[in-house]
Amino acid sequence: MDIAQKLRSEGYKVTPQRIAIYQVLYGQNEHPTAEMIYQSLRRDHPTMSLATVYKTMEIFEKIGLVKVLDTGDDCSRYDWDTHNHPHMRCVVCKRVDDLDGMDMDDTLAQVAELSQYKVTGQQITFEGICPECQRKEAH
Numbered sequence: 807m808d809i810a811q812k813l814r815s816e817g818y819k820v821t822p823q824r825i826a827i828y829q830v831l832y833g834q835n836e837h838p839t840a841e842m843i844y845q846s847l848r849r850d851h852p853t854m855s856l857a858t859v860y861k862t863m864e865i866f867e868k869i870g871l872v873k874v875l876d877t878g879d880d881c882s883r884y885d886w887d888t889h890n891h892p893h894m895r896c897v898v899c900k901r902v903d904d905l906d907g908m909d910m911d912d913t914l915a916q917v918a919e920l921s922q923y924k925v926t927g928q929q930i931t932f933e934g935i936c937p938e939c940q941r942k943e944a945h
Contacts, residue, residue: 809871816869823854827862828871828886837875837883837893837902877902877931890914890928896936898943905932 809828810820818824830843838846840859847854863884866872875883877895883902885893890910894903910928918925935943 812869812871813865818865818869823851823858824862824865826851826854827859828866831872831884832886834886835904837877837885837904839879839881839883841881843884875902875931876929878933892930892932894932894934894936896939897933898935898939901936901938902931903936 809825809832813820813824826847827843830846831838836842840856840863843863844854844856844859847859863872863874863882866884867874870888871886873885873888875885875893877883877893879900885904887904892905892908892910894905895901910930914925914928917923917928
């Protein structure tokens, strides 16, 4: 996706900070917090503030570039992959991963049928202990 074109088409300025923030987020599976994004950009963008990251993420959510995840932590996490998919959250290290391969369309249709709601979105996060933390516990 051409981030600059998307920003322009939605009426937003294209700034080096917005491009850098999206580049940190796009294609990775870490589902970072705003603080994590800020920390990864601080060295190369010393004038960028944490507030800039938060404001940019609000814009990205508004124009459909990111999905804000509420994974039960005190802060939001961000996902560049906006299609309907569940997540796994490690209760030990707080890592959040995509859980691909599940057919959410059938689940959403079933929820709509059972509830009589028009389903407009979903956030499903399973919890467990990630493989890395399991290995650490075994030692």
